[in-house]
Each structure stands twice: as C-alpha cells, then as structure tokens.
Amino acid sequence: MDAPNQILTAAQMRAGEERLIADGTSVTELMERAGRGAADWVFRVAAGRKVTVLCGPGNNGGDGYVIARVLAERGVPVEVVAPRAPTTDVAKEARKRWGGEPVVTARxxxxxxxxxxxxxxxxxSGDLHRLLIELSYAHNHWIAVDLPSGIDADSGELLNDVLPVYSLTLALGAWKLAHWMMPAQAIMGDLRLVDIGVEPEEGAAGLSERPTLFVPERDAHKYARGLLAVIGGAMPGAGVLASRAAMHGGAGYVKLYSDHDGLPGVPPDLVVAGDPMPALATDPRIAAVLIGPGLGRSEEARSVLSWVLACDLPTVCDADALVLLEPEMLEDRSAPLVLTPHAGELDAIGNAFASSEPDRLEQVTELAEAIEGVLVAKGPDTIVAAPGRPPVFMPPAPSWLSTAGTGDVLAGLIASQLAVGETSAFQAAQNGCWLHREAALRAGPAFSASGLVAQLPAAYGAFL
Ligand SMILES: NC(=O)C1=CN([C@@H]2O[C@H](COP(=O)(O)OP(=O)(O)OC[C@H]3O[C@@H](n4cnc5c(N)ncnc54)[C@H](OP(=O)(O)O)[C@@H]3O)[C@@H](O)[C@H]2O)[C@@H](O)CC1
Ligand SMILES: Nc1ncnc2c1ncn2[C@@H]1O[C@H](COP(=O)(O)OP(=O)(O)O)[C@@H](O)[C@H]1O
Ligand SMILES: [K+]
Structure with missing residues (x-):
C-alpha cells in the first residue's frame, strides 16, 4: 500500500515515526512539518478571520502551538486555549516558540x-469535555488536527457520548483507522492528509484505490465477456434486481435461473431459465454464479446452496446464502468465493465459523482467512478483506443506500465483475463497491434500488 493510501493503527503510526527519527529526523522537525502542513489548511479556511487553537498536554497540543505560531506569522488573528500545560519536551518547546499567553476561553x-x-x-474528563463543547458553540468552522478529541484511534469508538461534528479533519502523516471507521467517521467532515514523510508500513490496511474498469475487446462476444448465472429462490424479486444490476456491471450475459411463474419486473433483455443444475454442472461458458438474494432459508434452499457451492465455480454468496452457509459447504472448493454480509449476516458467519473476535476489522480479516475467500463487510464503513493481504476500506458512500434492495444490486455488480474475469476476486469485489457508490452519488436523494440500477451505465462510464 503506498503511503498516502495506508491506514495505520496508533501503534503502527508510532513505529513509522520512530523509524523516521532513527533515520535522523528530529521529533521537533516532525512536529514542525505536521503543524505547518495543518496551518496551511487552517489558513485557507480562516481567510483572515479569527482562529482559536485548543491545545492539550501531549504532542497533539504541540502541533497546536506550531499552528498558532505559523498563523500569527502570517497575520491571522489567533488565540490559544490550553486547559492543560504541555507535558512532552517537544510540546513544551513548541509552546515556548509560540511565545504567547493562553486564554481561558475564546470566540x-x-x-x-x-x-x-x-x-x-x-x-x-468533565471539564475538558465541557470546554470542547462550549468552544464548538462559540465558532462556525471546526477543524480536528489528526483526530477529533474523544475518539479511539484504532476502533473508531466515541469515548464520550456527545462530541462536536467537524467540518474538516487533518490526518497527520497517515490515515488512522478511526478516519474510516464508524461511528467516528461520521463526525470527521472532509478528510485531508498532511504529509510528514512517513513511509509505507508493512501489513497496513489501506484505502481502496479508484479502479479503471474493463472495456470489451474489439472482437468481444457475449460469452467472452463472461456469463453470469444468478440462482433465484423463494422471493423472486431480489434475484431479478440482482440480475438487472449485473447486466450493467460488465458481464456479457446474465442468466437468471428461476422456476417461478410470472417473475416481477423482468426486462425483455434478461434471459430466464428454469433448473440451474444441468447448466452449472455442464456448461463451461458459465464464468461465475450469484446465490443468495431471495433464496429463502428452507431446507430446499440449503441443499441448493450446498450443491451450487460444490460446483466449484467462482461464486458470490449474499443474503440468505450467508445465513445458511456452513463450513463443510466450502471444504472442497478452490474457485474464488466472495461473501457480502451486512452487520447481521456477518454475525451469522461469525457464529458458523466460530469466530468470536469482538473487533470488527479483526473479525473480518479472520473470517476471510477462515473461508479462504473475499469478505465484503457492508455498511457505512465497508471493508473488503481477503486471505494473506491487508484489508481495504471503501470510501464512504451516500447514506441513501440504506434502502431495501441495494444489497442485491451490489451482489449483482460484484458477481458481474467476477464473471468478467479480468481481475482477482478481491479486486472484483472492490470494483463492484465503486460502481455501487458511483451510481448512488449519481442517483441523488431518496432513490430506490431500481433508481440505483438506472444509474449504472453512467456510473460504469466514470471508470473508463
Ligand atoms: N510522535 C511524533 O513524532 C509526532 C506526533 N504528532 C502528534 O502527536 C500526537 C500524539 O501525541 P501524544 O502521543 O503525545 O498523544 P496526545 O493525543 O497528544 O495526548 C496524550 C497526552 O494526553 C494524556 N491523556 C490521554 N487521554 C487523556 C484524557 N482523556 N484526559 C487527559 N489527559 C489524557 C496522556 O497522558 P496520560 O494522562 O494518559 O498519562 C498524554 O499526556 C498525534 O496525534 C499527532 O497530533 C505529530 O506532531 C507528528 C510527530
Ligand atoms: N448508511 C449507509 N451509508 C452508506 N452505505 C450504506 C448505508 N447503509 C447501507 N449501505 C449500503 O447499502 C447496501 C445495503 O445492503 P443490504 O443491507 O444487504 O440491503 P438489502 O438486503 O436490502 O439489499 C450495502 O452495500 C451497504 O454498504
Ligand atoms: K485533535
């Protein structure tokens, strides 16, 4: 993962800084780089207006004194509120170089x-929390330096119930996990990274990079672009929706297998067939399978899932398939597998695979190893994990996606990318998420899952 995309734990960040220090950069120099980089952003936001810097006792407070000094040098009116004196040598030095007198409170x-x-x-503590809230009411723009105060850098948990919502958060040196994890992510505002020279850290999580998607070859035909088999089930609408999305996700041919009469909302260009079993067992053109949307949770559904997985084709499991999944069903597989659970389905997989890891990121990473496949842990902070490599976070997508059926759309998109076969399953999963997000951005407010599908061709165009 290159340095601007890596996402570090607090311990990894300290290790990165220590390496820089061992290579000859002083802590003072690092704080100067961090403070100057942050001051550049604050300067632009302030546009000559009055700035208040709230400084704590550690090196984050030290950054604050550098920011105050740099802004004052540039003629910006600035005051410092410092409820605790600096405790580290570098922060004490930064305060001395600032040279001003802190005030008790400010507007x-x-x-x-x-x-x-x-x-x-x-x-x-009560006094610091009250001061932070009070100051937030006394200002109109709120910038968090490195992290908003009051959140856990590694888990993204809010350690206090009520915290300000920021307009901008400036990550110093590298992203921390909390920048991309809920609930902290929701109070960050815009996110910008300040470079202080931190190198890539082995094994660090990362941000998914915007992909370039596949364009059909000049001599392409529908099968060469990938035939996707979508397995229908008890609730046929979900399979239709997933198929409609998949038709715009890259695959050349999408076939929905369903024995329902009068399927709802089937477009004329979606091919519907009956029993999937003969085709899956014998048709070499089938490049990938999607199972789960609308499958149902009956004994019959369980045996269809077991049989489909035993075919050992590249497979995406979503929705009911995730609830029915058992470790034995994956035993003899070697083909790529992608699971796309939301939080409840992730719990079900955790139970089935005896994972009790409480930390979400750890659990997702552990489960990807256990299933020997790709796990897309969906939600406002979607994580994509695969065995033997660091997980990636997807950039936040519009919260309008919290509407029924959008998961079916995502499953269809990932399966479609898997059927195209141009990338790894890990990348196909990310490509599907990027398409999903882009379509949501284009769909505007209050869209339905069908409205999302309508945006997919244009969304695809954004990645060419
Ligand atoms: N290292 C580097 O090279 C660089 C680091 N940089 C900057 O340093 C930041 C990390 O600095 P840091 O480690 O000093 O931590 P920081 O967040 O300032 O506070 C820790 C202090 O607070 C205390 N404390 C903790 N919780 C508390 C509470 N609830 N209420 C009251 N006190 C509490 C804790 O002491 P404790 O009481 O726990 O013993 C300790 O004194 C980083 O985010 C970045 O901004 C950049 O300048 C680039 C170079
Ligand atoms: N608040 C949110 N912000 C961003 N994306 C969201 C949010 N809520 C849900 N999503 C996304 O919407 C989709 C919902 O999937 P899922 O819960 O399986 O829905 P369904 O089962 O109704 O199809 C997932 O891709 C998820 O990441
Ligand atoms: K802070």
Missing amino acids: GAVLVDCLFGTGLSRPL
Whole structure:
C-alpha cells in the first residue's frame, strides 16, 4: 500500500515515526512539518478571520502551538486555549516558540482542536469535555488536527457520548483507522492528509484505490465477456434486481435461473431459465454464479446452496446464502468465493465459523482467512478483506443506500465483475463497491434500488 493510501493503527503510526527519527529526523522537525502542513489548511479556511487553537498536554497540543505560531506569522488573528500545560519536551518547546499567553476561553470563526490525537487513552474528563463543547458553540468552522478529541484511534469508538461534528479533519502523516471507521467517521467532515514523510508500513490496511474498469475487446462476444448465472429462490424479486444490476456491471450475459411463474419486473433483455443444475454442472461458458438474494432459508434452499457451492465455480454468496452457509459447504472448493454480509449476516458467519473476535476489522480479516475467500463487510464503513493481504476500506458512500434492495444490486455488480474475469476476486469485489457508490452519488436523494440500477451505465462510464 503506498503511503498516502495506508491506514495505520496508533501503534503502527508510532513505529513509522520512530523509524523516521532513527533515520535522523528530529521529533521537533516532525512536529514542525505536521503543524505547518495543518496551518496551511487552517489558513485557507480562516481567510483572515479569527482562529482559536485548543491545545492539550501531549504532542497533539504541540502541533497546536506550531499552528498558532505559523498563523500569527502570517497575520491571522489567533488565540490559544490550553486547559492543560504541555507535558512532552517537544510540546513544551513548541509552546515556548509560540511565545504567547493562553486564554481561558475564546470566540472566533475557526476552532482548531489539538486537545488529543492518537494518545487519548480514556474519555475526556468533565471539564475538558465541557470546554470542547462550549468552544464548538462559540465558532462556525471546526477543524480536528489528526483526530477529533474523544475518539479511539484504532476502533473508531466515541469515548464520550456527545462530541462536536467537524467540518474538516487533518490526518497527520497517515490515515488512522478511526478516519474510516464508524461511528467516528461520521463526525470527521472532509478528510485531508498532511504529509510528514512517513513511509509505507508493512501489513497496513489501506484505502481502496479508484479502479479503471474493463472495456470489451474489439472482437468481444457475449460469452467472452463472461456469463453470469444468478440462482433465484423463494422471493423472486431480489434475484431479478440482482440480475438487472449485473447486466450493467460488465458481464456479457446474465442468466437468471428461476422456476417461478410470472417473475416481477423482468426486462425483455434478461434471459430466464428454469433448473440451474444441468447448466452449472455442464456448461463451461458459465464464468461465475450469484446465490443468495431471495433464496429463502428452507431446507430446499440449503441443499441448493450446498450443491451450487460444490460446483466449484467462482461464486458470490449474499443474503440468505450467508445465513445458511456452513463450513463443510466450502471444504472442497478452490474457485474464488466472495461473501457480502451486512452487520447481521456477518454475525451469522461469525457464529458458523466460530469466530468470536469482538473487533470488527479483526473479525473480518479472520473470517476471510477462515473461508479462504473475499469478505465484503457492508455498511457505512465497508471493508473488503481477503486471505494473506491487508484489508481495504471503501470510501464512504451516500447514506441513501440504506434502502431495501441495494444489497442485491451490489451482489449483482460484484458477481458481474467476477464473471468478467479480468481481475482477482478481491479486486472484483472492490470494483463492484465503486460502481455501487458511483451510481448512488449519481442517483441523488431518496432513490430506490431500481433508481440505483438506472444509474449504472453512467456510473460504469466514470471508470473508463
Ligand atoms: N510522535 C511524533 O513524532 C509526532 C506526533 N504528532 C502528534 O502527536 C500526537 C500524539 O501525541 P501524544 O502521543 O503525545 O498523544 P496526545 O493525543 O497528544 O495526548 C496524550 C497526552 O494526553 C494524556 N491523556 C490521554 N487521554 C487523556 C484524557 N482523556 N484526559 C487527559 N489527559 C489524557 C496522556 O497522558 P496520560 O494522562 O494518559 O498519562 C498524554 O499526556 C498525534 O496525534 C499527532 O497530533 C505529530 O506532531 C507528528 C510527530
Ligand atoms: N448508511 C449507509 N451509508 C452508506 N452505505 C450504506 C448505508 N447503509 C447501507 N449501505 C449500503 O447499502 C447496501 C445495503 O445492503 P443490504 O443491507 O444487504 O440491503 P438489502 O438486503 O436490502 O439489499 C450495502 O452495500 C451497504 O454498504
Ligand atoms: K485533535
């Protein structure tokens, strides 16, 4: 993972900084780089208006004194509120170089939160919490330096119930997990990275990179682009929706297998067939299978799932398939597998595969190893994990996606990308998520799953 895309734990961040220090960069120099980089952003937001910097006792506070000094040098009116004196040598030095006298409280246009960063170890005490909230009411723009104070850098948990919502968060040196994890992600505002020279860290999680998608070859035909088999079930609408999405997700041919009469909403260009068993067992053109949307949870559904997985084709399992999944069903497989659980389905997989890891990122990583496949843990902070490699976070997508059927659309898109066969299953899963997000951005507010599908051709065009 290249440095601007890596996402570090607080411990990995410290290790990265220590390596820079061992290579000859002083802590003072690192703080100067961090503070100057942050001050550049604050300067632009302030546009000459009054800035208040809230400084804590550690090095995050130290960054704050650098910011205050740099802004003052540039003629910006700035005050510092420092409820705790600096405790580290570098922060003391930064305060000395700033040279001003802190005030007890302040009003202004921009509040710069340098109370705590990666070193926060417990909830904000009553007085600090009150001060932070009070200052947030006394300003109109809120910038968090490195992290909003009051959140856990590694889990994204809010350590205090009520925290300000920021307009901008400036990550220093590298992204921390909390920048991309809920619930912290929701209070970050815009996110910008300040480079201080931190190198790539072995094994670090990362941000998914915007992909370039496949364009059919000049001599392509429908089978060469990938034939996707979608297995219908008890609730036929979900399979139709997933198939409609898949038709715009890259595959050349999507076939829905369903024995329902009068399927709802089938477009004329979607091919529907009956029993999938003969085709899956014998048709070499089938490049991938999607099972789960609308499958149902009956004994019959369980045996269809077991049989489909035993065919050992590249397969996406979603929805009911995730609830029915048992470790034995995966035993003899070697073909790529992608599971797309939401939080409840992730719990079900965790139970089935005896994973009790409480940390979501750890659990997702552990389960990807256990299933020997790709896991797309969906939600406002979607994680994609695969065995033997660091997980990636998808960029936040519109919360309008929280509507019924959008999961079927995502499953169809990932399966379609898997059928195209141009990339790994890990990349196909990310491509599907990118398409899904892009379509949601284009669909505007209050869209339905069908509205999302309608945006897919244009969304695909954004990745060519
Ligand atoms: N290292 C580097 O090279 C660089 C680091 N940089 C910057 O440093 C930041 C990390 O600095 P940091 O480790 O000093 O942690 P920070 O978040 O400032 O606070 C820790 C202090 O707070 C205390 N404390 C904790 N919780 C508390 C609470 N609830 N209420 C009250 N006190 C509490 C804790 O002491 P404790 O009481 O736990 O013993 C400790 O004194 C990082 O986010 C980035 O901004 C950049 O300048 C680039 C170079
Ligand atoms: N608040 C949210 N912000 C961003 N994306 C969301 C949010 N809520 C849901 N999503 C996305 O919408 C989709 C919902 O999937 P799922 O829960 O399986 O829905 P369904 O079963 O109704 O099809 C997932 O891709 C998920 O990541
Ligand atoms: K902060």
